[in-house]
Amino acid sequence: MRIGELAKLSGLAPSRIRFYEASGLIKSVTRKANGYRDYAPEAAAMLQLITGAQAAGFSLDEIRQLLPMNANGWQHEALLGALKRKVEEIEVVQQRLAQNKAQLLRVIDGIEGKPEGVACADNAQLLLNRLQDEREKAVH
Known part of the structure; x- marks a missing residue:
């Protein structure tokens, strides 16, 4: 053809x-x-x-x-090994994406749930501090 x-x-x-x-x-x-x-x-x-x-x-x-x-x-063994490695790589990416999604959802909740009387800039700083605390806890 x-x-x-x-x-x-x-x-x-x-x-x-x-x-x-x-x-x-x-x-x-x-x-x-x-x-x-x-x-x-x-x-x-x-x-x-x-x-x-x-x-x-x-x-x-x-x-x-x-x-x-x-x-x-x-080459069945090489093919099977490569496929399994790719699945593992995909699972790592999926975990990272799930963590990123969860963090974004927490930020959205923090913005939408801004306490009355708190300025946006102050609320943003509170959110950043909370995210930093979460990262430090995850590392330790």
């Missing part, structure tokens, strides 16, 4: 497909006599794997190391 058809099928720009080819992520294809690239049907599946892996947080170098050179070349 030509690159335009592969682009439409994969949802990727032809330039992105050529980039993946130049980067060694998909097999280089020979050009026909008319100069057109002719991609095998499995190129669409490989592009789907690549974009899915990128969406999951894998770098192009990580993807390159994990992709097989042929359909029978999957």
Whole structure:
């Protein structure tokens, strides 16, 4: 199939497909006599794997190391290890995001629940002091 058809099928720009080819992520294809690239049907599946892996947080170098050179070349242990490490990385990010969210919600509550008669600047200082105390307690 030509690159335009592969682009439409994969949802990727032809330039992105050529980039993946130049980067060694998909097999280089020979050009026909008319100069057109002719991609095998499995190129669409490989592009789907690549974009899915990128969406999951894998770098192009990580993807390159994990992709097989042929359909029978999957390195199961390396792939399984990389997938488990990525899940662990995602869990760390999720924990950090949950902590950030909780802190933001406390700030929102502090702003919305500003005591009557307390100036905004004074309330902001109280909130900053409270956040600093929480950070110091978390460290110790």
